[in-house]
Amino acid sequence: MPDPEVIQDLYRSMLRIRGVEQRISDIYWDDKIKSPVHLSIGQEAVAAGVCQTLEPKDVVFGTYRGHHVYLAKGGDMNAMVAELYGKVTGCARGKGGSMHLIDLEHGVSGTSAVVGTTIANAVGAAYASKLKKMGIVIVVFFGDGAVDEGVYHESLNFAALKNLPIVFICENNGYAVHSPILSRRNSDNICEHARVYGVTAERIEGNDVIAINERVGKAVAAIRSGESGPHLLEIMTYRWMEHVGPGEDFNLGYRTPDERAPWTDSDQIDGLRGQIADDVVTRIDAEVLAEIDAAFEFAENSPFPEPEELYAHVYG
Numbered sequence: 001m002p003d004p005e006v007i008q009d010l011y012r013s014m015l016r017i018r019g020v021e022q023r024i025s026d027i028y029w030d031d032k033i034k035s036p037v038h039l040s041i042g043q044e045a046v047a048a049g050v051c052q053t054l055e056p057k058d059v060v061f062g063t064y065r066g067h068h069v070y071l072a073k074g075g076d077m078n079a080m081v082a083e084l085y086g087k088v089t090g091c092a093r094g095k096g097g098s099m100h101l102i103d104l105e106h107g108v109s110g111t112s113a114v115v116g117t118t119i120a121n122a123v124g125a126a127y128a129s130k131l132k133k134m135g136i137v138i139v140v141f142f143g144d145g146a147v148d149e150g151v152y153h154e155s156l157n158f159a160a161l162k163n164l165p166i167v168f169i170c171e172n173n174g175y176a177v178h179s180p181i182l183s184r185r186n187s188d189n190i191c192e193h194a195r196v197y198g199v200t201a202e203r204i205e206g207n208d209v210i211a212i213n214e215r216v217g218k219a220v221a222a223i224r225s226g227e228s229g230p231h232l233l234e235i236m237t238y239r240w241m242e243h244v245g246p247g248e249d250f251n252l253g254y255r256t257p258d259e260r261a262p263w264t265d266s267d268q269i270d271g272l273r274g275q276i277a278d279d280v281v282t283r284i285d286a287e288v289l290a291e292i293d294a295a296f297e298f299a300e301n302s303p304f305p306e307p308e309e310l311y312a313h314v315y316g
């Protein structure tokens, strides 16, 4: 049974992600958020469970569905929300939007709109960590769709070849946009296939935040001690909302509410709430709500970039 403090940390972490994204979903219609949004609601357990095992110096990479990763690793919430509003106080000075989050101070090395790209970036960072003996563990989050890209395979091969300090987290939510996994590959064998490259791989079922936390914790400890090289964790999870946008998408016909029901019934936030004393839950809930209110107020009150900003931090 995990430490009660770990349970509280995981609960807080997931609640912050859910709370921010629910607020995004609620207010999106007023058009103040200028960016497309790929919500991670339902997948919070992955980022929270993984990032709780990391040290501040460790570095994560993610995808356009990256709010959960950024927040769980300790990325600045004010700067994230301001980024969505296109404000100059945003983490990418309002130029990147929801898909391009970064907070180097807190080990968030970036998220990208282009499927698969950050996998290779992360392997490069892991190579640097090893060559320079930095003792930093790199974690890269990507979807099941990224496994369809060649760069994923090259990256796993290279990471195994060089025995790099990296954890590959495949968030298998069963779909790439609206295409189910078995319409894209011959069999449901992501984990099994990763082992062919020499990467230690296992699958975690049920979006179970405690199992994720324990098993990733073991992988990170083994990597940090030098006992083992790269690991891949295929984490079975489910996206509750539409692929992109603030709403649901059952009207599209590619999936049904019945398919989602087991995942909402086993909501990890509700599950942990039941394991924490009522007065502690009340305190954490109030603190998280205040933090979220403050972040949206910060974004609302921040200025847009000046026109000259267009030419700053641009590399050709």
Ligand SMILES: Cc1ncc(C[n+]2csc(CCOP(=O)(O)OP(=O)(O)O)c2C)c(N)n1
Binding pocket: 065, 113, 114, 115, 116, 142, 143, 144, 145, 146, 147, 173, 175, 176, 177, 243
């Ligand atoms: C290189 C590239 N190809 C195609 C796309 C279009 N695209 C955007 S999201 C997506 C699906 C990716 O699915 P998955 O990796 O499972 O992530 P999820 O959205 O489920 O989190 C695709 C194909 C893209 N952004 N980049």
Ligand SMILES: [Mg+2]
Binding pocket: 143, 144, 145, 171, 172, 173, 174, 175, 176, 177
């Ligand atoms: Mg997917």
